[in-house]
Amino acid sequence: MECVACGSAAVTERPERTARGYRRFRCRDCGRQYNERSGTVLNHAQYPSDVIALVVLWRLRYRLTLRDLVEMLLQRGIVFSHETVRGWEAKLAPVLADELRRRRHGRGGTRGRRWHVDETYLKVNGRWAYLYRAIDRDGNLVDTMLSEYRDMAAAQAFFRSTKAVTGVTPDQVTTDGHGSYPRAIRSTLGRSVEHRTSVYKNNRMEQDHRGVKGRTRCMQGFKSFASAERFCRSYDELRNFLRPGVATIT
Known part of the structure; x- marks a missing residue:
């Protein structure tokens, strides 16, 4: 994993982990210490990345309201508000849409x-x-x-x-x-x-x-x-990606 500050590959993994269980690293060139989520849109999130990603995926793909998602995760012992879901969507949906759009470039065929x-x-x-x-x-x-x-x-x-x-x-x-x-x-x-x-x-x-x-x-x-533009673009990109035969593209 390259350093998020200087891009150096001279990185050492530290034995301790963050409070959320993510690996920590130290750059031998610039001395910067960071973890797996440093430099990402979820760097300072208080919940695990997989939980946030799952909530945003359900939010985009299925006919669920913000409060529906709160109730579904509450049954699994994970507590947050509907405004938290809105914030996660605002951060993660554009990144997801841009990546899926990049993957589709030049793949149309005849x-x-x-x-x-x-x-x-x-x-x-x-x-x-x-x-x-x-x-x-x-x-x-x-x-x-x-x-x-x-x-x-x-x-x-x-x-x-x-x-x-x-x-x-x-x-x-x-x-x-x-x-x-x-x-x-x-x-x-x-x-x-x-x-x-x-x-x-x-x-x-x-x-x-x-x-x-x-x-x-x-x-x-x-x-x-x-918000309408962000949601519609992210929804269509994810819906297309989950079509049979499309999600296998890497």
Whole structure:
């Protein structure tokens, strides 16, 4: 384990452990002492990392409220408040989403070059926001982006994001009849991309919205745009990762 301060590999493991049972180390070059969680988002957490990770995973993936999670862990003798769960999600969910997005880069293959794109609605602080989502022909996630507006700028920003996260340009994109898509596709993906506009051909995407809509329904909306964006992106990334045949990717 490299030193978290200077990056040196000249590290000695100390015999004692932290109060939570984590290994401790000392760098022979700079003298810095640290443990397994030093330099991570959970460095000063008062609970074990595996407990926090499990709670955040359940929070993102399943239809459980904050208080549901508190009650479930209370039955196992672990006591914390629903606000603690909210804080864990805010710290760990972005890290999880970024890592899963990094793993998906360039893994689309030939079948992943046919995209279905659509947007759905979510209530954020009493106002409607637009969740842009894209999947390929096999149902694998391409990208997701929450926007305050449903216009040309939002569509272009979404397609730029899809190219960045996948590392590929699609051969075909299927959307509904919204007027901003044709120009956004031409300007960001190129004129060679085939664009199909049909409500019926995009039923696959419409059905896929059920996942995130069903998960957020029990949450009774979001209080801020930042929390909504963080949750929706993390949920879609984790849901896609747990699909059969995807979670084995390293």
